[in-house]
Amino acid sequence: MLIFVGLGLFDEKDVTLKGLEAIKNADIVYLEAYTSRLTGTDIKVMEKLYERKINVLFREDVEINTDWLSDALDKNVVFMTGGDTMTSTTHIDLRLRAAEMGIETKLIHGPSIISAVYGLSGLQNYKFGKSASIPFPYTSSRGVRVVTETPYDTILLNKKSGLHTLVFLDIDPEKGYMTAKDGLKLLMEVENKKSAENAEDAGTFENIVGNSIAIGIARAGSEKPCVYADFARNFENFELGGPLQILVIAGELHLEEAKALVTFANAPVEILDE
Amino acid sequence: MLIFVGLGLFDEKDVTLKGLEAIKNADIVYLEAYTSRLTGTDIKVMEKLYERKINVLFREDVEINTDWLSDALDKNVVFMTGGDTMTSTTHIDLRLRAAEMGIETKLIHGPSIISAVYGLSGLQNYKFGKSASIPFPYTSSRGVRVVTETPYDTILLNKKSGLHTLVFLDIDPEKGYMTAKDGLKLLMEVENKKSAENAEDAGTFENIVGNSIAIGIARAGSEKPCVYADFARNFENFELGGPLQILVIAGELHLEEAKALVTFANAPVEILDE
Numbered sequence: 001m002l003i004f005v006g007l008g009l010f011d012e013k014d015v016t017l018k019g020l021e022a023i024k025n026a027d028i029v030y031l032e033a034y035t036s037r038l039t040g041t042d043i044k045v046m047e048k049l050y051e052r053k054i055n056v057l058f059r060e061d062v063e064i065n066t067d068w069l070s071d072a073l074d075k076n077v078v079f080m081t082g083g084d085t086m087t088s089t090t091h092i093d094l095r096l097r098a099a100e101m102g103i104e105t106k107l108i109h110g111p112s113i114i115s116a117v118y119g120l121s122g123l124q125n126y127k128f129g130k131s132a133s134i135p136f137p138y139t140s141s142r143g144v145r146v147v148t149e150t151p152y153d154t155i156l157l158n159k160k161s162g163l164h165t166l167v168f169l170d171i172d173p174e175k176g177y178m179t180a181k182d183g184l185k186l187l188m189e190v191e192n193k194k195s196a197e198n199a200e201d202a203g204t205f206e207n208i209v210g211n212s213i214a215i216g217i218a219r220a221g222s223e224k225p226c227v228y229a230d231f232a233r234n235f236e237n238f239e240l241g242g243p244l245q246i247l248v249i250a251g252e253l254h255l256e257e258a259k260a261l262v263t264f265a266n267a268p269v270e271i272l273d274e
Numbered sequence: 275m276l277i278f279v280g281l282g283l284f285d286e287k288d289v290t291l292k293g294l295e296a297i298k299n300a301d302i303v304y305l306e307a308y309t310s311r312l313t314g315t316d317i318k319v320m321e322k323l324y325e326r327k328i329n330v331l332f333r334e335d336v337e338i339n340t341d342w343l344s345d346a347l348d349k350n351v352v353f354m355t356g357g358d359t360m361t362s363t364t365h366i367d368l369r370l371r372a373a374e375m376g377i378e379t380k381l382i383h384g385p386s387i388i389s390a391v392y393g394l395s396g397l398q399n400y401k402f403g404k405s406a407s408i409p410f411p412y413t414s415s416r417g418v419r420v421v422t423e424t425p426y427d428t429i430l431l432n433k434k435s436g437l438h439t440l441v442f443l444d445i446d447p448e449k450g451y452m453t454a455k456d457g458l459k460l461l462m463e464v465e466n467k468k469s470a471e472n473a474e475d476a477g478t479f480e481n482i483v484g485n486s487i488a489i490g491i492a493r494a495g496s497e498k499p500c501v502y503a504d505f506a507r508n509f510e511n512f513e514l515g516g517p518l519q520i521l522v523i524a525g526e527l528h529l530e531e532a533k534a535l536v537t538f539a540n541a542p543v544e545i546l547d548e
Contacts, residue, residue, distance in 0.1 A: 004393070016385065017294065017323075018288040084385060086393030092534050095396075099537050109283060109495055111290060111358060112389035114399065119278070119360030119381050122369075125388060127407050130437055133400065161431070163404055221383055237450055243467060260366050263373050 124261025396534025
């Protein structure tokens with residue numbers, strides 16, 4: 001059997017009792033460590049607590065050279081990831097391959113950043129629209145720096161219906177972890193560009209995101225997560241410390257949501273008046 | 275300190291090691307048992323594993339008579355809920371009250387149905403729009419049966435952008451747990467009504483939801499969760515067994531998503547052709 005176990009948000013103790021049981025009973029334990037990462041621990045600490053040797057899988061092991069899967073035909077193989085399990089296309093693809101090989105699969109869920117954001121920010125889950133993600137800018141073959149406008153457009157679409165947007169920040173093997181501040185800077189860059197391009201339709205894109213409340217969250221699941229809210233235009237204030245970070249751009253705020261942001265995230269008190 | 279602990283999806287073993295540690299170290303342990311429920315366990319089993327007496331809180335204890343909060347000024351008080359912690363407005367309100375009283379608060383996250391749905395269905399989180407919830411119909415003061423159209427409208431709005439909709443099903447102290455089948459029946463009732471009312475605009479509402487793929491999930495987090503996908507119009511087929519249940523109405527499906535639904539949720543193979 002192939003058992004997918006979500007390890008949760010931050011360190012080795014964010015796994016559930018059910019997950020720990022499956023790991024301890026496993027014949028072979030793998031950790032997929034490229035789509036997400038537990039920044040509050042390391043393999044040695046995990047191996048000690050889980051009482052199992054941990055084999056690290058890289059992208060090619062999960063997406064191309066999946067020979068290791070065949071062990072799951074007659075052994076208990078555990079496949080661990082950060083967060084909840086199976087939230088990435090890669091993992092679903094892996095489960096499909098296993099099914100084709102006649103391997104039984106099972107999921108053991110763990111805490112996910114997606115629901116953690118609701119609790120930490122005080123924003124209500126039913127007020128979120130489609131989520132977005134901001135990739136690092138890249139340089140095109142013609143030497144032009146490219147900043148994708150897709151996340152900005154998603155935020156705009158959500159804001160039209162008064163909805164919040166959860167914004168995932170890029171993790172890159174070379175460029176590292178994108179911070180909430182970096183993400184906001186990129187969103188403001190897109191907004192300023194659109195604003196300049198549409199100068200004749202004065203105000204169309206002016207400060208729609210800039211005047212929105214942004215919520216930056218760092219190290220969710222740790223002893224002291226950082227949750228900070230401010231207008232997106234004040235992106236320089238988003239000094240949240242180390243990874244992992246995630247961002248929310250608020251739509252319309254209920255009074256209760258605004259109160260939570262002021263009380264627990266240092267949001268400007270003027271948002272209570274709106 | 276007031277520590278909010280999310281107990282996860284199904285039974286007493288869905289809590290994280292961090293959550294269990296907090297419970298065992300608590301002076302007083304409360305369980306909020308009206309916004310969600312762990313259907314795979316009971317208080318006695320939980321008390322045995324957690325080695326603590328569990329005090330059950332009802333709606334009035336959480337929303338009105340919150341005197342018990344003052345213990346958290348100088349004791350470690352744990353407030354447990356099903357799923358992830360603080361996903362309901364009631365809990366945020368409680369945290370705000372605690373803050374006003376000068377009580378320090380902390381969150382310990384647990385697995386949530388929201389991310390579990392992505393893994394169990396194979397649908398990608400970034401393809402979901404705003405979520406919806408279906409309440410039980412009620413009888414108005416004039417004796418008319420009222421079925422809310424809001425969840426239907428949310429699904430339509432999402433489908434316009436090709437997005438999936440997560441649909442929460444009502445839990446009522448008297449009417450019990452709404453099933454995926456009941457929820458689909460109510461959605462089809464709204465669709466048929468709208469369709470009849472707009473007969474001159476033939477086809478406006480015809481089978482938009484009826485021809486969508488619906489995914490019903492029951493007992494997420496258990497040893498054998500049930501995941502079933504079919505066209506929403508075939509709602510009679512959604513026999514998923516006991517609670518808790520949740521529903522997804524699919525928007526546009528990627529091939530990978532369709533494959534997962536066919537392989538793991540018995541979806542009609544014809545969805546692979548689209």
